[in-house]
Amino acid sequence: MAAIFILQRFVNKLINLKNINIANWQLHLIVSLICCGILGSITNSFASTSLKTNLLVQEPDTLLPYPWNDRITDQWSNPFDNHPLYMSDPSNIENSIQYDPKNHEYNIYEKIGDRFFRNPSYMTFQEYTQEEFNRSTKNYWKQKSDQENAAKRKGLIPKLYVGGKAFDRIFGGNTVDIRPQGSAELIFGLQIQRNDNPALPERQRRNTNFDFQQKIQMNVIGNIGDKLKLQTNYNTEASFEFENRMKLEYTGYEDEIIQKIEAGNVTLPLTGTLIQGSQSLFGLKTELRFGRLNVTTIFSQQKGQSQNIQVKNGAQTNEFQIQCDEYEVNKHYFLSQYFADNYDNALRNLPVIQSQINITRIEVWVTNRNSTTSNTRNIVAFQDMGEPNPYASGVLVGTGGNLPDSAANNLYMFLRGVGLQNIRDITKVSTSSGLLPFAGPPANFSSPTDYEKLADARLLQSNEYTLNSQLGYISLNRGLNADEILAVAFEYTVGNQIHRVGELTTQGVQPPQALLVKLLKSRNVNTTIPIWDLMMKNVYNIGAYQLSRQDFKLDILYYDDNTGSWVNYIPVGKDEVN
Template identity: 40%
Template structure:
């Protein structure tokens, strides 16, 4: 309404100015009869086409007159005051500049004063309503912004309170895309395998979304790909706040926190679940169902050295990292290590090549291999098709006839593309691919820095644990009782790079505890997840979780072993 009035006033002012200019151009001063020279006198006043209310109201009619749109604002130093005279019961209107009256005061009856006050109140009310309507119309004319939206809640306002539905999104999104192509000029690889092209995608997102329905329901979400911890990268919370008289004070869903007033029971701040606060009179109840995403640890130091307790279960061994090179070394491990630190094995491994499935994309030292489980074994064989040599009890290519049969009767197995077809007749004897043997195209040769070899006890420790779908094969040479033995084929034995190597398989893609190869993986090595552990301050305790007491004890509740600690039972003390 006020906006329309402003437009009308603007056009009225333009018309008035044009009329005044036109009158001036046409001798606006009109001659009227009166005293003057020649019997005609010109008036010294200008007749106004649009009336203006006087600044100082001389009477009640001028004060009660409606304000015209062209009127200028009253100067700030001119103040109109109304005083009540209790003797006469009337109201005195004074117009002052400072403490001085600039006009003659006049009196108003109570009815006149109430009428003027009602007029001014109504005028202020409609001006305020017009300003609100104008503000809404301006906002409605603003363009739609998907990052800052606001809607009226309608009937939902009775449930969630006033405020409407609001959604604000802030943040930055940086997406990098590209294509990487690498080419390796390795004659051992086929032309299609020399070039590797893959899609490279990277993103950095820091976004915050805040939404609200009324003044009770709020939703917040933070997403930061550069967060230090994983549970901090995504933070989602939906919160409902009740009123003072509601039973449900608040309901929170998403990332919540739980604080307690006791030092014995500590709360946690990294929780994901549902939390609610209820009040029944003077009783306040807080319920929480969540998943904890953080962990707290206490560290103590003694003499400048950090001491940290570790608890490891017997089945939490370091899997897929430590392997015996053959059953000969596994069966004689206790005997060879019975006089530690002196190892009485008579074994010295002088040469070894370790091959694994190539997943790194590095083909600088790669070869096609075919790994056999029973290669080099004489006593523990998965298939009775291979004939062991009783004269050789230790592991060797001559311990059974596997390598000889494959070379003589299945020559096409050298071609990696024909291994499955060439060795298919062995299925009639229970020898299947993926169990007794594995073919690996472009297997990667590990560097000596990627594993640790115990050359006297005959086991291998990888720096990185293998995945379930990876194959591990070895070829090694060692001396035993003055004789030299070899297991598998070295890359120098087969100089033609496109022909496959026959190696000893220590791990296949099929993990079967019933296979003899399952026992080659060492299950007596545990990782503490620590480094620089001092042997002098290291203490080991072995405990048994008793079903009777429900607590760990350092002995077995058996009649003949209950008096001995488990350390002594296992010869570790």
């Protein structure tokens, strides 16, 4: 077959030669005779081979009901059927088109490796250009048709038609088209946890929690007629609130008074420099036109704020204004009244801290809000634990020292007495047998003023708070709620002497027996008792990081009601004293 293809190419070249006077029919006759000779020799060779090998070739007795017809030439001259039953060519068949610059033709080859899979063919330059044009035109119109079909597909909510001239006059049409897009994922779960710990009560060994999570990413575009449009973007995993936007827009025609009405997330851009516009507004905005007069009104709430940043010498300079009552609440606590009373004296000669105390061990207990089962103990916390000057002075007396210690008064001695063995049982602390002789007069111990009992209190890890071992205070990473309890037990040294306040977990008190510790915060706020002074009220959060001492300036201002202005002094005179 390849030889016939070469002869055909040779005949075409002879015909195109002008200096040879041979008729076309003569050339075709000669070539035909040569081809017949070649085919005859090939047939004889196959016949002789068949005789030598005694092979018998027979016609098939039956024909396939659905014959499989393969194309013979290239895919342009003989297109292949696109029916799914006829699979495409395998991947090892390589199709290639090579341009012949001498003959201005395109040679088409289909090979498997170095062998021809189908007969090679060729196309003239004009034929190849026409085929490419036809294929490009077909693909273009197919793409346009697919786009129109996609636009005509109905969404989740079909278009609605509302009849009536009034509806058409108000909204500029009678169709309601709402197209929601996005995804919604809801996850329901039930988590059951059981801990067979004999130290825990039976009702706390099993915890059941219901887990519900949702992930919604929704985009709704709605059109009511030609005038009213609705745009909504909602994402439950958005990093900022302003990313969720909702806007309802009514646009009138050019000759109407109402040009535009916007509700939801609106903007007010202004071109002037005297009054600056805003981009983060939520409210109602209207644009009206009376002839050549345009009126724009807006009623909104500003969702953002503008801030000017000054950078000097590579550092950012900001100004903060904080009221004196905006200190961090329920986060910073002195460990005893001694540290609160000596705080100013210890910081008198900064940067040297004048304190001989060094806290070496501390255990911090809080209310167990997340039902943690590890590192929990029953505790009974007392306000006067370790205080040289106890609040319940009617029955408690100091032992003469001024440093905090469990032996600084007789409370710890009485609690460990023979008559108060029930103090270790958390269920009997509130009874008369648990707090004798403190439950009655003259002490009249009561909760939460003098003590707090807490079952399954959680022991904080060292990375959940910061301890100042010299000044004697702790700073919690998370502020406590108003009804949460805070208690501590710590050990410190002064020179070679070791002092301890409260009971540590290493002192031999085994669970479920309660530990006797120092109370720093009760579940009720009472400003008349001493533990109110243990909460530090001089720590403020300005919302900045990596502050520099250089160019740091602090001004304390006082608002004078008489002058109605801020001054950097406290006016004290004759009128104020009287």
